[in-house]
Each structure stands twice: as structure tokens, then as C-alpha cells.
Amino acid sequence: MSATAPPAHWRRMRERYRLLGSRCETCGATFFPTTKVCPKCRRKGKIAQVEFSGRGKVYSYTVIHSAPKMFEQFTPAVVALVQLEEGPMVLSQIVDTDHKELKVGMEVEACFRKLFEQEQSGIISYGFKFRPVNDHWGKYYDNKDI
Amino acid sequence: MKVGIVGYGAYIPKWRIKAENIAKVWGQDAQTITNGIGVHEKSVPSLDEDTATIAVEAARNAMKRANGVKPSEISAVYVGSESHPYAVKPTAVTVAEALGLTPYVTAADTEFACKAATAGIQACLGLVKGGYMKYGMSIGADTAQSAPGDALEYTAAAGGAAYIIGGDGVLAEIEGTCSYTQDVPDFWRREGSLYPKHAGRFTGEPAYFEQIVKCSKSLMEKLGTKPSDYTYVVFHMPNGKFPLKAASILGFDTKQVTPSLIVQKIGNTYSGSSLLGLAAVLDRAKPGERVLMTSYGSGAGSDSFSITVTDQIEERRRLAPPVQYYIERKGYLSYSIYAKNRKLFRE
Known part of the structure; x- marks a missing residue:
């Protein structure tokens, strides 16, 4: 395909x-493309969707x-x-x-x-x-x- | 309840082709052509631009000016065009998704040659005034087609404008609207045809002038206004001559028309034409000034709007680029690159 x-x-x-990506609410790190896990905070991280400027x-x-x-x-x-x-x-x-x-x-x-x-x-x-x-x-x- | 324009936005692709470069290819005299139609160059879309991308750019500018309007508060999106990218699959859904208006929104593509988007504005006015929604959006955008060598090739251009209609935060009130419609065989494109056809003798008197003049007159009669009540008048601009003639028939001064007469520099942007002209006027109008706008769509019909600019205009227009910026942001193409961008070469 x-x-x-x-x-x-x-x-x-x-x-x-x-231009939607992710932001870790715990450490403030931003990601594109989107991610489900913050590589730094791991299970303490809280991922939210963010629209970049x-x-x-x-x-x-x-x-x-x-x-x-x-x-x-x-x-x-x-x-x-x-x-x-x-x-x-x-x-x-x-x-x-x-x-x-x-x-x-x-x-x-x-x-x-x-x-x-x-x-x-x-x-x-x-x-x-x-x-x-x-x-x-x-x-x-x-x-x-x- | 005062209802009107809460946000407006323009977009014109960067590329241009000069009338003389088109004339050279077809062995015509450029001077005669530009004198005849009053268009010196026209806008050309990039290879990766189409009606959907132009509509999104214009709509994003409209959102910037509709300060404080949340995407979720816009409950209708209409995209008027005669060059929708798909025969079946709405341009309006792509625009709604790109602006984050989905999923609680009604969306549809409208088609009425060059006046499809003013029909969308009328629909939004009705929905807002009837209390069905807070805001609605109508966008006119086109990448107009013309057969190589046809007279339309000198004017068929690309561009668009978006309008957010609502009753809260109005920067230009729409006091009245009316329409005038008849079946006229002046211009058409059949399903599967690449380029439109036109019947020369119908283009002027029975088509453009009949609808524009009668529609404008009818609105002024309804509202009890006269040409001198308006600082600006905006008409659909198929070329540089027709709007001036329509103005003179109706008793408007050339000075009332010229601020919206952008066709000389960018060509006829079809569904975007009268709406880009209105945007150019809103870019400079003072609070309290009135504007009469009458669109025209072949086939044929006109929609007229009487508009009064409010004191919110000065602060809000500064939130997005003016039409003049897009007119001056340009790069020239040769006929061969133009032909590549417009996909005139086919396998």
C-alpha cells in the first residue's frame, strides 16, 4: 500500500x-510527529495535543x-x-x-x-x-x- | 440584531504572467488586448495550490481578524468555486478540518459560476439571523480554467477571500441583501470538459449588465438608498472595463469603484473576484462609510449587499495581511512554466 x-x-x-504535535505537561517537551510517551518522563509524563504556531x-x-x-x-x-x-x-x-x-x-x-x-x-x-x-x-x- | 462581517481574509498566489507573454504565444498584439480588457497581468497558482489550499489560506486570515471567535463557534462552512479539486468530495470538509471546525459543523460546496460564495454569505446571514448558529463562514476561491489561446486566458486567475458572518463583534454590518437571477446562456462548462465555453454576444448586455444593474437598483430601492450614500461600490470584475461601465449606468462615480478594481493587477479570480474587491475596500474604509457590493455569476445572477463599516474595523483589519500586500508579493512566470503550473501539458 x-x-x-x-x-x-x-x-x-x-x-x-x-501542524498538530504533542507536549509533555510534566516536563514541557514538545514533539512532532505526535507521541504517546514522553521519552524523558516515561510513566510520569502526561502527553497532550498541541497545535504549533x-x-x-x-x-x-x-x-x-x-x-x-x-x-x-x-x-x-x-x-x-x-x-x-x-x-x-x-x-x-x-x-x-x-x-x-x-x-x-x-x-x-x-x-x-x-x-x-x-x-x-x-x-x-x-x-x-x-x-x-x-x-x-x-x-x-x-x-x-x- | 445587527448581523454582518465579523472577520475577512484574502489570499492570492504569488505567481503572475503578463498579458504580453500570453499574446506572444498566440501571435496577438498585447497592447490591443490590454487596452481592450484593462488587465495587464494575472495571478497563477503554484503546482501545489488549488481551490482548497487558497480557501484555507484566506479562511485562516479571516480567523485572525475575527478576534476571539473560537473554531467551535463556527457552525457553517460554504466554499463557492467553479474549480473544486474533486467532482465528488467537498472542498468545504478539507477547509473545516484544516481550521479545526469539525465535527459539529455543516459544510457544503456551492456552485454558481463567479457568485457561488455570495450565495454562501446569504445562507450564513439567514442561519445567524434565524438564531440557528452564532457564526458561519463563506469562502470564494478559484483557480480559473481557460482553454489555451482562448480570450479568457488573459484574465482567468487564482485567488480567494473568506468571510465570517455573525452578530457579535461585527466590523461591517450587512443592512440588506437581495438577488436577481435569470437563465442566460453566456458561459458554461459541461461535466467532463476541461475548459469553459462562452457565447460572446450574451456576455455583456443580457448577462453581466442586466443582472448587476437590476440587482443593485433593486437593493437600493428596498433600502431607500442612492449611489451618493455609498463611499465605495464593488462589482464582480471579469475585466477592467465592465465594473466601470456598470457603475456609470447606475450613477456611481469612477472614484467609488477604483479602490476595489484589483482586476488589472491579478486578473479575474472568479468566485474570489467581488469578495477580494470588498476585502480591498475593508482594508481602507473608515467607520461609518458605506459599501455597495454586487457579485455576478454567469448563467446568470447577482447578489447585492449594502454594508456599513463599524468602528471595530481599524483595530481588526491590522490582524492579517491586506489585499495590497498579496498584489505586490509576486514573481513572474514564462508561458511555458505557466502552462506547466496550469497542467496544459497532458499525457
């Missing part, structure tokens, strides 16, 4: 849609020129390890940018995209990817002629 088949899609759907920084990245079948159309594609501001490390494609503009430490935010399609007639899997942060849009409200 492929990774995009309906059962696999359904199991991971909510965490992909909303989606903000983070590029920890490291690579540019893929020869991609697996479902991702061929995206080449050259940027795949990065993004460290979320809450701590967990997430593997994701970076979109809306040229790979030449990418830098380690760059601020990124989660956006909602198509992840893969199971051929033309199959299920479409959606979820988070990341794009560079732009926090400068506040200036438009100070300009009367927007």
Missing part, C-alpha cells in the same frame, strides 16, 4: 492539516534536482529541516522562493498546500509546507493610499 493511500492519508491528515527557522536544507516520481514536477525543489519555535524539528518542502535565496537560519512560516496526489483519479493529500516569513505587511495600513 502506498504512502498516499486513503488509510495512510487519513491517519496523518489532522497533524498535517493543522507554524513559525520556525531553516535548520538545514538541500536542493533536489532528481526527485522521486511524485515530486518530479517540483525540481529543483528545496527540502529543509525546519526548527519550530516550540522546539520540534520538521522535514518539509520550502515554497514560494528560489533555492538561491534560501539561507540557514531564515525565518519561515507554515502554509497549506497539496502534498501529493494518488494519480489523477486518487485521493489528494494536503498539509503544511513552509514559505519565507514576511512581517512587513503592517506598513500598508499606515499608508492611506493602499
